[in-house]
Structure formats: structure tokens, C-alpha cells
Amino acid sequence: VPFIPVSKQSLLSNVDVIANMQMSFQNEFSEGTYQQSRFVMNQFRLEIRGKVHDKVYFRFRDRYTRGVVPQTIDNISRSTDLAFLRFDANDSWSIYAGKLCADWGGFEFDANPIEIYEYSDIIEYADNFLVGAGVSYMLPDKQNQFTVQLLNSRTASFTELYDTTALPGIKPAKFPFAGVLNWRGNFGKFSTLWSYSVFREAENEYMNYLALGNQFQTGKFHIQYDFKWSREALDRKGIVSGITDNMGIKHAYRARYMSHWVRLDWHLSSKVNLFFVGMMDDAYWKPSGTTLPANTSTNKLRTAWGYIPGVEVYPFKNLNLKVFGTFIGRKYVYTDYAKSNFGMANTDNYRASIGIISPLVIL
């Protein structure tokens, strides 16, 4: 009779293989007109994670919904979200290294991607998986954890991301890093997930990102609110540049983004959850140094609205799988300034989806 060696039993017990899935049947509308229906595998990410040693934890996650393209800076494929090691020196200190999820903060970003029906602009357009290293410290009260990360600021090179002829006088940074500071606090019903980050995009050109995630849980109710704010010396998200490009400004300087995101959950029972996600993403830009007139409406260019009401049902007792029905609405409202100077027009689209979400443990 074979007998599994103890070291293998330990791996088999502690390591999970997970198929992270979100699939749906969706009906899409634009400006109130029905466009198309289709089945979509919104997310399929295979994951292997767990303790591989007393003091070492490993995590790997790879998407099957993205081409496998090794990147110029970090050498690993964009399809690979995570490939890192964590050393747990003791109960307080941990060290991370590898391809990490940048610890931006905010509860929207912290969720498993399969839980998100649609990301807010400020996350959707960011580079979230970067190679680097980090250190975490848990306070002795076990309720507050602080993390510092040092990462590449991007996976692709400066010249791949930016058309340098459109950026006279800008010199690529020799070490384009992202420094991240994160605080996770737990105060019983209330918890926080705050962070501040600075990115060196080019010489003397930085990006500053603040995310303040807040969560309140009581009985059947669950409220999450994220405030996110980004100030970008060189527009990295590209949303503002996508607008100014209409007037020949390919890469906008001094773009600002501000985002409010809220998720409300009402757990009617262990099987049924009603939820509402609301988001509001503002894009700002000051036309200084250009021939354009001043933007008198606080430099705002557009507001992107999102509203996602829905229901989630858990049909199985011992399986983390839910069936959902949602309505996912997006509305892009431009300021008069953006309309008259850049020819923008409001758009409005939504889709009705039913589907399945599961972080299915398969081994």
C-alpha cells in the first residue's frame, strides 16, 4: 500500500488550485437601443496558492482571457497577475517578492476580480500587477497592518507607453518605480484599507495616488466606500489624453482623477444577497501651457457614472459559487468645456446580465 510522504501531505493540505470564474449571458444596450446578446467568459484565472513551507507562502495566478505577451521591463507575461513568494519571518513581519498585486488600497481593488461586475475608471485604466518587493508589519494588537512596497512603475518601457515626440523635454526615468504605503485597520464593525503611492514616470514627473477604502458591517448590512484620487504629471490613465487628443494633444500634462465608489450588500439570508454598486469617476485637466481657453468649471472634463443593482444567490451549502442577475449601467457625461473645445458628446450604455461567479477550488 502506497503512503503519501509527510512533506507531500503537508503541501496537498495547504496548497489550493483555484479556477476563478465569472461567466454570464448578457444583453447589451447603447443609447437605449438593443445592440447584441452573447455568452461571455468575463473572467477565467487559474490560481495556485498556499503555504509551501513553514515560513513561505506562494501565489500564482494566470488569465486565459489575455494574450501571453512577455513585457519589456519585467520580462513576464501580462496574462500573469501574480507570481510571488511571501516569507513570514514571525507573527509581525512578512516580506514579499515577485510579481505582486500592488497594494493600492480600497475595497473595490482588493476584491477578487471575479467579484467585480465592472471596474471604476481609475482602476480599469491602471497597471495593477507589477514586479517588486514589499514588507508588512502587523501591530501586536493584530488589528492594524502596515505595508510598504517598492515596485516597477510599469511593465512596459516609457517609449512603448508614450509617444516621446509628443513629449518634448521629458526624459524617461532611469528607475521608474512605484512606492506604496498601505494601512489595513480593523475596528470591529468598521475597517479601513488606505494607501498612498507615488510613481516616478519620468525625470521630475511623478504620479500621486491616494485610496481610502472604508467598510462598515452590521448584521445583514455591509457597506463599502472607497475614495480614490490620482494626480498625474504625465497622464498615465490616458482618459484625459483620449479627450485632448482630439485637439492634437496626444499626452496631456497635469491630469487629475477622482473616484467615489460604494457597494451596499443586504444579505437577506445565507442564500440571497441584494447589492448595489455605484461609482462616479471625475477626470480633470488644466489647459495651462496650451492655446486653449481656461476651464472655468473646476477644470473638469467628464464624469463617468456607474450603477449596478443586482441579486446574488448561493445555491450550494458547501461551495463558494453564486448565481447573479445584474443590470450594469454606465453614463459618460462631459462638461460644456469638453464638449465645446474637444467635440465630446455624452454616452449612455447598459447591459443586463445573468451568470455565475466562483473561485472554485479544484485541487
Added chain:
Amino acid sequence: VPFIPVSKQSLLSNVDVIANMQMSFQNEFSEGTYQQSRFVMNQFRLEIRGKVHDKVYFRFRDRYTRGVVPQTIDNISRSTDLAFLRFDANDSWSIYAGKLCADWGGFEFDANPIEIYEYSDIIEYADNFLVGAGVSYMLPDKQNQFTVQLLNSRTASFTELYDTTALPGIKPAKFPFAGVLNWRGNFGKFSTLWSYSVFREAENEYMNYLALGNQFQTGKFHIQYDFKWSREALDRKGIVSGITDNMGIKHAYRARYMSHWVRLDWHLSSKVNLFFVGMMDDAYWKPSGTTLPANTSTNKLRTAWGYIPGVEVYPFKNLNLKVFGTFIGRKYVYTDYAKSNFGMANTDNYRASIGIISPLVIL
């Protein structure tokens, strides 16, 4: 001493990781002339499948012989054949959702791809792995199962597959679906795998597909015969269009395909199997609406013949691995109509292969 938790033991017992392989050394001939020799990994598909819960079955299969390209309609890579969940409500009813193998019917299509030395045209040129959902019902006699599937009709968009300027007046469908009806019957020595499918390719343009798979097993003999037939308002397989393109008709209307496929197995012993696969694929097209003369030979354009005699040897007792030697011949015979109107010429090629096939369980 570690001890594997019960839930893990259940997964480890019920879930298999499989390396589906077909590799060969092949010598290729064209029109009777030796062309080249090479080693080929014809198939390498990693698979994870099994019961992950009392009532839930998971299956994932991915190829390493195809680029990873997420598709416009379903968002998942073409290299991923399968990524689905099956819920077994009870002994009779099952529900499927995800990227599925369309239940086209016919024994050729139902086989593990590594068992196939060369596919018949009608399968080779089809889109077989589609995202969608299905329901199966097993009769109380446990011998007859009926399946209904609703799938996307393709993974790519209409404009990616068709040059719309060559299709004046055709409007892409808003919901390009495939509806599939399948019957698996078991009558002792005789069994069936029949299906009928309808695809909505464009507004008012449908494709109809019928597959009648039949199997007869007795002692050492094993006979499979598939009849397949497809009527395509817009030529989806592209075989007819490949011919008519020579006269400027890029996408042919009203193409028809008919296929006969037979596989004979003679199990000489538990270690040796002699087999013969024969196939005959006809392509038809009516030149109505064009300036071409009528096609008097029942509108046939070509017949593609296939003949694959061979031997399979199982060297191991407890391992599903076989060594094969085959001769794989293909002959493409065009009708006089295709020759005179489209300048087609018959072709004849074959290859002699020796190799290994295994759906190797590796974990």
C-alpha cells in the same frame, strides 16, 4: 504527522490532471513524391476535470499547440477548449455552463482529439468549442440521454469572419446563437449519437447541421459510422468559398456539405488493435444569382477522400497509452464543373506516421 483534510482528500480522489498527447514521426508525400520527414507534437492539451462537489463537476482543457488569443465575442482564448461547470441536479437532470464542447453528435467528433489521426473536412473547418449553456435529461431507463444547448454561434465577430463588403445586404445577427439538440441512445451492442443544430449567422441567414452517429460493437469488432450534413446560407466552413474565390466570389451563399465517416476496429487481443478509418466529404454549391452556368452534376464541387489504415499497440497493462503505425491518405477530387469554371485541379497526398497516443493521468 500531517493529515490531509477530508474535503481535500475528496478533491484529490475525484479530480484528475491529464496530459492529452499525440506525438509522431511522420514522412510526408505529395502527388506520390516524398516531401519531408519530421517529428510532430500533433496534440498536447492539458486537462483538469472531476467532481469538485457532491453535485458539481468541473472541466478545463487547454492546448499548447495554439496561440493564446482572447476572442472578441466570448473573451476567452481560442487555445482553451473547455472551461465549464456541470450541476447534477439529480440522476436525470444536469445543467452545463461555460466554454463547452458543442454537442454536435457523431462518434468522430465525440472522441478525444488525440484519438483522431485526421479529421473529416466538416469537423476540421468548424468552430467546436463555444461559450454557452445546456441541459441534459437522462430517461429513467438510463439508456437514453437528451441534451439541449444554447451557445454563441462563433467566438469571433461577424466582421472578423466575413468581409462585409463582399456581402451586400447582409446584416449581422444581434444574437448569433447556435441551438443544439442531441440524443445519445444505448441499445446494447448498438448505440447512437444523433444531433441537429441550427446557427444564426446573420439576420435571416441560418446554418443547419445534422449529425447521425451510429456504433455497433460485438466481441472483437467495433464499427462506427457517422453521417453529417450541413446547409449553410452563408458558407461558414469556407471550403466552397475557397473555390469560388477564384472567380471573385469571396463568400459563397447556399453552400452544402455532406460527410460519411466510418471507423472499423478489430481488437486482435488486449494489446493489439487493427483499424481503418474512411471518410468522404462532398462540397456542393448552386451558382444561382451569379453569371456562372448551372452545375448539372447535382451542384457538387469536390469530394475529399480520406483513408487511414493502421495498427495500435498497448504496451502497458495499467496505462492508457498506445503506440501506433498508420498511413494517412487524402485525395481531393474536383468535379468537371469546378475544374472548368474555377480552375481547380485534383490533389493527392499522404503520410506514413508512427507515434504515441495517451490521455496520461499525471495527478
Added chain:
Amino acid sequence: VPFIPVSKQSLLSNVDVIANMQMSFQNEFSEGTYQQSRFVMNQFRLEIRGKVHDKVYFRFRDRYTRGVVPQTIDNISRSTDLAFLRFDANDSWSIYAGKLCADWGGFEFDANPIEIYEYSDIIEYADNFLVGAGVSYMLPDKQNQFTVQLLNSRTASFTELYDTTALPGIKPAKFPFAGVLNWRGNFGKFSTLWSYSVFREAENEYMNYLALGNQFQTGKFHIQYDFKWSREALDRKGIVSGITDNMGIKHAYRARYMSHWVRLDWHLSSKVNLFFVGMMDDAYWKPSGTTLPANTSTNKLRTAWGYIPGVEVYPFKNLNLKVFGTFIGRKYVYTDYAKSNFGMANTDNYRASIGIISPLVIL
């Protein structure tokens, strides 16, 4: 209580899933000037390997740092290093088939790629993972093993690798094979890893490759020395062609490469290892059949030097993981002939790296 079946217990005990990783933070210099700093995932290769049956061993390894591109000749992705089966007929004889690591010989090549900080030219520019078959024979003394392999000589077709208009009169081979002969000898403190290979690149155009790997171990010291030599009727490495291309000779005939590689290890303790890797790669070419003057300096074009001193620390007792600090220097020195005839100039670059290496067993 579930209970894992015996066949599964056997697989779970004998098969390993391994995340082969090399990650680093590196500071890069060129001609003495600081260029850039970045975090890099130098290597990430997932591997599954082990005994899947009494007499059958399986191995699969795939990179996440390379695009998934199926190859014209062998049909499998370049990202897949290994996908093969080994049959152990008895204690002496083994047979291999599938995508193999060509058994070139030499200790540099034989190492796990994550152990290599920088490859010598002669390996860096070679095609090392090829589909084919092989046989190994172990002498009854259990100290000498001989291997013969027959492989495709490349993964891509002749016309993909070579611009045939630049090669008048050269006919692609009908069976472009590589034949490999390898000897692994063990003489106590001294061991060998020698091989000779011949590649058929085109009709009447062969490549001959000799690798003589030698290892000496005594107490805390460990010395490896490889001599490698390649004579290429058609320049396959492309290093010489990269130089002659400057004078319009796209594919050089009769290139020769010679490589010396040495690695010294001084295991100060079970936790600390000091090492030095040195390499010298010469590229030769005889300008016969061209209008260029004779190359009087033994036909040499350049010498590529490599010097890699460093330290490796193993922080964990039961985990094969090391932290390293190295200085990786490369110097390319051209002969006067190459400078005056092809306009080449010497280059000198280096990088200082700290990082982590682990063939981490994750399941």
C-alpha cells in the same frame, strides 16, 4: 471518511509540481555609465514531472516569459520547453519521446535554467528544446550512461529561419535532423558530460557540435569546466552573420564558434556559497568566396567575455531557495579584422543584481 485510492496516492507521492523562479532587482551599466534599474522576473517556468507508472516517467515544463507561438515544424509552442515521456525498460535501458531537452552535454547547459545568471553565447543562441526521440543505456557499473537522440534540427522551417534569396544554390533538407551522442561518466570526485552532435540544416550543409563538460568536486570546492565547439556550414547561431551583414552578407557560410566556460563554487557552510563564473566565446569566419581580404588572425571576428562573481545564501533549512548577489559583466572584443572590414566596435556592459532563485515544489 473519504480515502484516496492507491493509484492516486502513488501519483501524488511521485509527481511534483514545481515553480522554477529566478527574480532579481538589477542595476544596469553600459560602457561604465549607469543606464537603469528595475525588478525583473528573469525566469518563471511551471513544471510537472514524475513517475506516472511503474515504468513511465513524464515531464512537462512551460515558460511564462515567452509568447505562446506554435511552431511550423513541431506544432508545439516555443514557450513549452519539455513535454515528453520516458519508458524505463529495465535498469539499463530507457527510451524517450516528445519535446526533449537536446542532450548537448556540458554542465552549463545541463543546469536548471534558473541557476544560470547569463548563458554563454553558444548556448544563448541555440535551439535547445526539440521534438524527437532517444535511447539511454546505463553500463552495469551504474557509473556511465550513453544516450543517442534523433531530433528535428529546429522548430521553425528553413524559410522562416533563413532568407533563401541570400542563399543561392542551397536546398532545404527534406529531413532536417539533429543526431546527438552523449556520455555521462562518474568517477568519484570527477565526472563528465560529453557529447557530439550533427545537424542537417540543408542539403549537404551540416552543423557539428562538440561539448566536453567536466566536473571536479572535493570537500567544499566544486569546479566545472565546459569546452564547446561548433562548426556551422550555414551560420545557425547568427552571431557571425550579425557581423557580416554590415557588408551585405546576410547568412555567413562556414562559421565557427568556440566556448570556454568555468564555474567555481566554494561552499563556506551549508548556508553560504561563493561562486565565480567565467566565459569566453570566440566567433570565427573565413571570408572565402567573398571579395573580402583574408583574415590573418586565425579567422577570428570577436571574443565575448563573461565574468560573474557572486554569493548565494540559503536562508531555509528544508527549502531549496537561495538569495543571491552577483555582478554580471560582459565584454565584446572585436578583432582588428572585424573592426576594419565590418565597422565593429568593442562594447562593455555589466549589471549588479540581487535576487531569489528557487525550484519551488508547490504540489
